Amino acid sequence: MSNLIEVENLTVEFSGPSKGLFGKKGTPITAVDDVSLYIKKGEALGLVGESGSGKTTFGRALLRLQEPTSGQVKMHGQSGSKVITDLDAKSLRKAWQEMQMVFQDPQSSLNPRMTVMDSIAESLIVNGLAKNMEAAKPRVLEVAQSCGLSVDQLSRYPHAFSGGQRQRISIARALVMQPEFIICDEPVSALDVSIQAQILNLLIDQQQELDLTLLFISHDLIVVAYICDRIAVMYLGNIIEIAPTKDLFKLPLHPYTEALMSAIPSDDPDQQLMQAGISGEAIGNDATRQGCLFAPRCQYADKDKCQNVKPPLTEVNNNRLVACHYADKLTLNGFETI
Amino acid sequence: MSDDYLLKVEDLTISLDVDKASIPIVEGVNFAIKPGRVFALVGESGSGKTIVSLSILRLLGKGVRITGGKILFKDNNGKTVDILKLNPKGKDIQAIRAAQIGMIFQEPMSSFSPVHTIGNQIEEVVNLHLDLDKKQARQKCIEMLGKVGIVNPERAFDQYPFEFSGGMRQRAMIARAMICNPKLLIADEPTTALDVTIQAQILKLMKNLQNELNMANLFISHNIGVIAQIADDVAIMYMGKIVEQGPVRDILRKPQHPYTKGLLRAIPHLADIGRSRRLEPIAGSVPNLFERPNGCPFAARCSQFIENICDRGFPEKTKLSPDHSVFCYAVAQDVNGSQMQEVVA
Numbered sequence: 236m237s238n239l240i241e242v243e244n245l246t247v248e249f250s251g252p253s254k255g256l257f258g259k260k261g262t263p264i265t266a267v268d269d270v271s272l273y274i275k276k277g278e279a280l281g282l283v284g285e286s287g288s289g290k291t292t293f294g295r296a297l298l299r300l301q302e303p304t305s306g307q308v309k310m311h312g313q314s315g316s317k318v319i320t321d322l323d324a325k326s327l328r329k330a331w332q333e334m335q336m337v338f339q340d341p342q343s344s345l346n347p348r349m350t351v352m353d354s355i356a357e358s359l360i361v362n363g364l365a366k367n368m369e370a371a372k373p374r375v376l377e378v379a380q381s382c383g384l385s386v387d388q389l390s391r392y393p394h395a396f397s398g399g400q401r402q403r404i405s406i407a408r409a410l411v412m413q414p415e416f417i418i419c420d421e422p423v424s425a426l427d428v429s430i431q432a433q434i435l436n437l438l439i440d441q442q443q444e445l446d447l448t449l450l451f452i453s454h455d456l457i458v459v460a461y462i463c464d465r466i467a468v469m470y471l472g473n474i475i476e477i478a479p480t481k482d483l484f485k486l487p488l489h490p491y492t493e494a495l496m497s498a499i500p501s502d503d504p505d506q507q508l509m510q511a512g513i514s515g516e517a518i519g520n521d522a523t524r525q526g527c528l529f530a531p532r533c534q535y536a537d538k539d540k541c542q543n544v545k546p547p548l549t550e551v552n553n554n555r556l557v558a559c560h561y562a563d564k565l566t567l568n569g570f571e572t573i
Numbered sequence: 574m575s576d577d578y579l580l581k582v583e584d585l586t587i588s589l590d591v592d593k594a595s596i597p598i599v600e601g602v603n604f605a606i607k608p609g610r611v612f613a614l615v616g617e618s619g620s621g622k623t624i625v626s627l628s629i630l631r632l633l634g635k636g637v638r639i640t641g642g643k644i645l646f647k648d649n650n651g652k653t654v655d656i657l658k659l660n661p662k663g664k665d666i667q668a669i670r671a672a673q674i675g676m677i678f679q680e681p682m683s684s685f686s687p688v689h690t691i692g693n694q695i696e697e698v699v700n701l702h703l704d705l706d707k708k709q710a711r712q713k714c715i716e717m718l719g720k721v722g723i724v725n726p727e728r729a730f731d732q733y734p735f736e737f738s739g740g741m742r743q744r745a746m747i748a749r750a751m752i753c754n755p756k757l758l759i760a761d762e763p764t765t766a767l768d769v770t771i772q773a774q775i776l777k778l779m780k781n782l783q784n785e786l787n788m789a790n791l792f793i794s795h796n797i798g799v800i801a802q803i804a805d806d807v808a809i810m811y812m813g814k815i816v817e818q819g820p821v822r823d824i825l826r827k828p829q830h831p832y833t834k835g836l837l838r839a840i841p842h843l844a845d846i847g848r849s850r851r852l853e854p855i856a857g858s859v860p861n862l863f864e865r866p867n868g869c870p871f872a873a874r875c876s877q878f879i880e881n882i883c884d885r886g887f888p889e890k891t892k893l894s895p896d897h898s899v900f901c902y903a904v905a906q907d908v909n910g911s912q913m914q915e916v917v918a
């Protein structure tokens with residue numbers, strides 16, 4: 236299958252934390268650090284990693300909702316190939332018809348003064364896909380229905396909906412444009428498991444019916460495993476491992492991936508919490524950092540190579556990509572039985 | 574035996590004032606938390622979990638009114654206080670907040686002031702409740718920031734909230750809530766914004782404090798794995814009511830209420846990856862608050878619905894064991910039926 240999205244050497248820097256509230260800027264931090272990856276047509280790629288590792292920033296940079304510092308994003312859509320990072324404002328706006336984002340917090344991304352109907356129809360009209368409300372209506376109804384929203388709910392305002400319903404509205408808003416690519420940022424983390432199941436089913440169906448391509452960001456590894464064909468693991472702005480879902484869970488190759496797996500809380504009350512745990516948290520990434528970014532917390536780190544040489548993302552064993560000097564020597568624990 | 578509780582909630586009812594009408598959002602809730610135990614509230618989004626926890630500290634917002642019940646708390650002097658009788662702005666409840674009952678709020682972003690350092694905001698709690706000099710107080714704060722896993726706690730003390738990532742802010746709030754060694758910690762979704770490794774660290778820390786200091790915990794989460802790891806007792810809420818309650822192993826392994834069963838069936842499991850990707854949500858949706866049914870609140874979605882019974886008033890409590898109880902007509906019929914059979918046999 237061909238690639239829909241190709242990312243090459245994407246980097247996003249933020250000016251660093253200032254000293255005190257009004258102090259001058261410190262060294263820039265690298266939120267996304269020279270990331271290259273592809274997403275195939277119709278594929279769901281998962282993006283997991285520590286809080287603050289740059290997942291949201293990466294997603295926003297793909298759509299240029301956050302301007303990258305350097306690097307390239309290409310999309311090979313039905314309307315032809317384009318380099319997203321080279322588009323002018325007008326062409327970018329047009330490209331957004333094909334690529335949409337569902338944001339981490341639906342509450343803040345819906346306009347409280349617009350009915351749900353208007354909210355969903357808005358982008359159709361703004362993008363010239365429908366002349367007016369009347370013309371937009373049939374498409375809105377169709378999408379709303381597939382998202383589990385009933386016709387009588389469409390005339391209500393967002394505050395009258397629960398968190399799960401609001402999340403469905405924002406998914407409907409993204410789907411109404413019939414995009415080829417959607418980025419979902421933590422779409423279910425605040426919801427009860429029944430509503431979570433509804434929304435995940437909706438995404439799975441849409442993906443299968445419309446050949447939709449997904450980038451799915453979440454802290455919940457099991458949810459990611461359910462939705463995604465492949466998973467990329469991010470650590471301090473770097474992809475440190477990327478693999479097909481089952482392979483990654485069966486046999487993680489990076490020590491950080493192993494730590495993530497061991498920390499998944501089991502729903503058996505008699506099972507011990509986190510065996511191969513790591514402690515502390517990541518220390519920020521800036522240009523001064525040397526060696527493997529995970530080394531300060533890694534139980535397998537040596538005193539030489541790991542401290543001084545940054546391991547590149549390279550192919551080991553059978554087509555697995557991982558950034559660790561010892562990936563082919565370590566035997567790490569995953570979930571062998573799945 | 575029933576007297577060894579730290580906190581006991583009796584018949585708590587909380588209503589929402591809407592256009593002169595008063596709509597119940599929490600109704601007849603009963604539970605008790607023992608010292609050193611973790612009591613978890615689980616359930617539908619919007620079922621009233623946060624509202625119940627805020628009422629314990631008398632922090633409910635405008636328009637949300639406690640309309641009945643008691644919240645009994647055994648304070649540091651061994652006296653039993655009904656928290657609902659206290660003035661929500663008075664000295665007594667302030668003395669209880671933070672020093673005796675610590676709270677981790679669902680939204681970590683909004684719970685720190687942007688213009689003061691993290692350290693000063695934790696120190697404030699220490700100064701209010703403990704008798705320490707400036708240096709000791711600072712030291713205690715730094716120690717606590719280290720305990721919640723912040724890498725450079727000395728530097729973090731002097732940083733502002735905007736310099737913290739979401740996960741760091743959440744941990745700073747946990748440090749603030751636990752710094753005075755409260756007898757009860759209320760933790761509302763304390764780990765939702767955290768990745769699993771940090772989440773595991775926080776859960777371990779809470780367990781340790783619970784063992785060391787006999788701290789009790791009211792814990793709210795949608796994540797069943799987290800509940801399995803941390804909780805001793807669990808109550809399942811649906812539309813403002815507790816529908817099932819019991820020890821964590823009973824609830825997770827032998828759920829009885831149709832809603833609890835449905836909830837547990839909807840969870841994705843690692844073992845199923847690649848087999849069937851579709852999940853099994855509970856059919857139907859939660860009724861509107863204004864259309865609260867007369868009978869069992871779950872009736873419209875329930876596969877075990879019994880006509881002319883389930884739609885007539887809220888079901889009585891059925892006890893399956895001294896600690897495990899369910900509010901469901903179908904379960905009651907089952908239990909009574911099999912008891913009759915036993916009698917006959």
Ligand SMILES: Nc1ncnc2c1ncn2[C@@H]1O[C@H](COP(=O)(O)OP(=O)(O)OP(=O)(O)O)[C@@H](O)[C@H]1O
Pocket residue numbers: 249250264266284285286287288289290291292293737738739740766
């Ligand atoms: N607008 C901004 N200005 C400065 N720094 C920022 C900005 N946005 C993000 N950052 C920093 O960039 C890094 C990556 O943040 P990002 O929000 O992408 O992380 P994330 O992986 O999505 O985390 P989470 O899981 O908590 O949502 C963090 O260190 C964050 O503090």
Ligand SMILES: Nc1ncnc2c1ncn2[C@@H]1O[C@H](COP(=O)(O)OP(=O)(O)OP(=O)(O)O)[C@@H](O)[C@H]1O
Pocket residue numbers: 398425589598616617618619620621622623624625634635636637679862
């Ligand atoms: N300040 C408020 N004003 C009006 N209604 C409110 C207010 N706070 C909560 N509610 C309503 O009360 C009900 C219970 O809300 P609560 O926040 O306790 O739910 P919850 O169980 O904590 O849900 P979640 O799991 O989504 O956090 C909901 O229907 C909610 O819309």
Ligand code: SF4
Pocket residue numbers: 489490491527528529530531533534535536537541546558559560561562
């Ligand atoms: S490169 Fe070294 S420090 Fe980094 S993950 Fe591998 S073993 Fe650990």
Ligand SMILES: [Mg+2]
Pocket residue numbers: 290291292339420
């Ligand atoms: Mg994010």
Ligand SMILES: [Mg+2]
Pocket residue numbers: 622623624679761
């Ligand atoms: Mg809540």
